[in-house]
Amino acid sequence: MALDLLIRNGTIVDGSGAARYRADVGIAGSRIVEIGRIRSAAERTVDADGLIVAPGFIDGHTHMDAQVAWDRIGSCSCWHGVTSVIMGNCGFALAPCKPEAREWFARCLTAVEDIPTEAMLAGIDWTWETFPEYLATVARLPKAINYGAYIGHSALRMYAMGARALTETASEDDLARMVAAVREAIRAGAMGFSSSRATTHVTPDDTPVASRIADWSELDRLVGAMGELNAGIFQVGPDISGGEAQRAFFARLRQLAVASGRPVMFGTLSTRQGVAPNPWTYQLHYLDECAAAGARMWGQATTRSINAIFSLKSYLPFDVLPAWKELRRLPLPEQKRRLADGETRRALVADEARMKPRDHVFQGGGAATTDPRKPDYDNLFAMKGVDWDDPTVAQLAARRGQHPVETMIDLVLANDDQLFVQPLVNEDPDHVLGLLRHPRTLATFSDSGAHVCQEMGSSLQTHLLSYWVRARQAFTLEEAVRKLTFDNASAWELRDRGLVRAGYRADLVLFDADRVRPAMPTVETDLPGGARRLVQRAEGIAATIVNGQVTLEDGKPTGRTPGELLRGPGAAAA
Numbered sequence: 053m054a055l056d057l058l059i060r061n062g063t064i065v066d067g068s069g070a071a072r073y074r075a076d077v078g079i080a081g082s083r084i085v086e087i088g089r090i091r092s093a094a095e096r097t098v099d100a101d102g103l104i105v106a107p108g109f110i111d112g113h114t115h116m117d118a119q120v121a122w123d124r125i126g127s128c129s130c131w132h133g134v135t136s137v138i139m140g141n142c143g144f145a146l147a148p149c150k151p152e153a154r155e156w157f158a159r160c161l162t163a164v165e166d167i168p169t170e171a172m173l174a175g176i177d178w179t180w181e182t183f184p185e186y187l188a189t190v191a192r193l194p195k196a197i198n199y200g201a202y203i204g205h206s207a208l209r210m211y212a213m214g215a216r217a218l219t220e221t222a223s224e225d226d227l228a229r230m231v232a233a234v235r236e237a238i239r240a241g242a243m244g245f246s247s248s249r250a251t252t253h254v255t256p257d258d259t260p261v262a263s264r265i266a267d268w269s270e271l272d273r274l275v276g277a278m279g280e281l282n283a284g285i286f287q288v289g290p291d292i293s294g295g296e297a298q299r300a301f302f303a304r305l306r307q308l309a310v311a312s313g314r315p316v317m318f319g320t321l322s323t324r325q326g327v328a329p330n331p332w333t334y335q336l337h338y339l340d341e342c343a344a345a346g347a348r349m350w351g352q353a354t355t356r357s358i359n360a361i362f363s364l365k366s367y368l369p370f371d372v373l374p375a376w377k378e379l380r381r382l383p384l385p386e387q388k389r390r391l392a393d394g395e396t397r398r399a400l401v402a403d404e405a406r407m408k409p410r411d412h413v414f415q416g417g418g419a420a421t422t423d424p425r426k427p428d429y430d431n432l433f434a435m436k437g438v439d440w441d442d443p444t445v446a447q448l449a450a451r452r453g454q455h456p457v458e459t460m461i462d463l464v465l466a467n468d469d470q471l472f473v474q475p476l477v478n479e480d481p482d483h484v485l486g487l488l489r490h491p492r493t494l495a496t497f498s499d500s501g502a503h504v505c506q507e508m509g510s511s512l513q514t515h516l517l518s519y520w521v522r523a524r525q526a527f528t529l530e531e532a533v534r535k536l537t538f539d540n541a542s543a544w545e546l547r548d549r550g551l552v553r554a555g556y557r558a559d560l561v562l563f564d565a566d567r568v569r570p571a572m573p574t575v576e577t578d579l580p581g582g583a584r585r586l587v588q589r590a591e592g593i594a595a596t597i598v599n600g601q602v603t604l605e606d607g608k609p610t611g612r613t614p615g616e617l618l619r620g621p622g623a624a625a626a
C-alpha cells in the first residue's frame with residue numbers, strides 16, 4: 053500500500069496506557085493505516101528515532117472561539133502538542149448572536165476572558181447569526197488543529213431575550229426559543245451546552261453574566277433538551293463562593309445530572325479564596341457520590357496553580373494607584389528611566405500603602421489583575437523558570453533588605469520580561485496531584501484563548517510531561533499520555549481520535565521525553581490590531597501531525613491547515 057506519510061523508528065505510547073513499543077506508523081490520507089515494521093513506500097518519511105510518538109493531545113476546556121477566526125495555527129495550544137480543542141466553555145460563545153449585539157458580545161468576552169475587543173473587531177469576519185452558521189464558519193476557516201464547540205448559555209440567553217437576559221427570569225416563550233436553539237445546535241454538531249454560575253463571571257458593567265440570571269428550572273429544560281436527544285455534554289463554570297452556597301449548587305447540579313442522564317463537567321479546584329472554602333477533597337467525594345446516584349460526571353483538573361501573571365509589559369499590581377497610573381501611560385523606555393529615579397521610586401513605594409486591603413471576595417485572573425488587592429508578597433512569585441520552584445517576592449525583598457515594591461522595580465529594570473506570578477487557586481502541588489489522580493477527573497483546563505494577558509494555562513500538556521512525569525515521577529509517561537489523549541477523547545466521544553491505532557485519525561505528536569517542557573512565557577503584541585497577549589511555546593516537540601499532515605516542525609508552522617470541525621455525536625445521529 054502506498055503511504056502518504058511514514059513515521060519511522062519511533063517509540064509509540066499509544067494513548068491507552070499500554071507500555072511503549074518501537075514501531076513505524078504508516079499514514080494514508082488523514083488516517084493511520086499500518087503500524088509495525090513497515091515496508092511500503094511513502095511520499096514522505098519522518099525519522100522518529102529517539103522520539104515518543106503519541107496521539108495528539110486533546111484539550112476540552114478552551115475559549116478559542118474568537119481566535120479561531122484569525123489564528124490559523126491554534127496557538128498557544130498547538131505548541132504544546134494539542135491537536136484538538138473544545139471551545140465555547142462556561143457559557144461564553146460568539147453564537148448565536150444578532151448583528152446588533154456583536155459589539156456587546158465582544159465586550160463581554162473582554163470583561164470575562166480578557167480577549168481584547170479591538171482584536172475581535174479587527175480579526176473576525178462576522179458572517180453568522182445562528183449557532184449552526186457559526187459551526188459552518190469554523191468548518192470553513194483554514195486551521196491547523198481540530199475544533200469542537202458548545203453552544204453557550206450567556207450567548208443563547210442574550211439571543212433569545214435581548215437585554216432582559218441580564219435581569220429577568222425566562223418566560224415560557226423565551227424557554228421555547230432557547231430549547232429550540234439547543235436542539236438545533238446539537239443536531240448541527242455542537243459538543244453540548246455550556247453555562248456558568250461562577251461569581252467571577254461578570255459583564256463589562258460588573259453585573260452577573262446572563263447565564264447567572266437563569267434559575268435552575270431553565271437549566272433543567274435546556275439540559276433536558278439534550279437528554280431527549282440523548283446527545284450533548286453539559287459543561288458548567290461552578291459556583292466558587294465556598295461554604296453552604298457552593299454545597300447547595302452542587303446538590304442541585306447532581307439532581308440535574310441524574311434527571312437528564314447527560315454527562316456533566318465542571319472545574320475541580322483547590323482554593324483558599326472565598327468565604328469558608330470547602331476542602332479540595334469535597335469535590336472528589338462529590339464526584340463519587342454522584343456516580344453512585346447514577347450521574348455521569350467529570351471534574352476538569354489542571355496540572356498546577358492557576359495564576360494571575362504580572363509584568364512591566366502587561367499588568368502590575370500597582371497600576372490602579374495614582375502615581376503608578378501616570379507612569380504606566382508612558383512609553384516603556386520612559387517608564388524605565390523614571391523607575392530608576394530615586395525620588396520617583398520613593399513615591400511609587402509609598403503609594404502601595406493605599407491599595408485595597410485583601411478581603412474574602414473570590415478573585416479570578418480578571419479581577420486580580422484589573423482590580424487588585426494589596427499583594428500578599430508571600431504568595432507572589434518572581435518567575436525564574438517553569439519548574440514550579442520560584443522564589444517569593446517576600447523572600448527576595450528580605451534577602452535584599454528592601455520593600456517588596458522596590459524589589460519588584462529592580463527586577464523589571466534588570467529584565468523587561470520579568471514575570472510575577474500570583475497563584476489564585478491550586479497553590480499546593482499535593483492537592484493538584486490528588487485532583488489529577490482521581491479516576492473521575494480529566495487533565496484539561498487550560499482556558500487557552502482566554503485571559504490572554506492575565507493567565508497562562510496553555511502549557512498544561514507539556515507541564516504534565518515535564519513536571520509530573522519527569523521531575524516528580526508521579527505518573528508514568530504512558531499514564532500521562534493517556535490522560536491527555538484517550539481519556540479526553542472518550543469523555544467528549546471523539547470516536548476515532550486519542551489512540552495510535554490503525555483506522556484512527558492521524559493526529560500525532562512526536563516529542564523527546566527527556567526534553568519536553570514549556571518555555572518561559574513572554575508578553576507579545578501579535579494579536580489583530582496589535583493587542584498584547586502572553587505567549588508560551590514549548591521545547592522538545594519535534595513535530596505535530598493533524599489529520600495526516602505535518603503542521604509544526606520544531607515549533608515552526610509548515611503552513612498546512614488540515615484541521616477540521618469536530619461534530620458531536622448528536623450530529624451523527626441526526
Ligand SMILES: [Zn+2]
Pocket residue numbers: 113115141142289499
Ligand atoms: Zn472557562
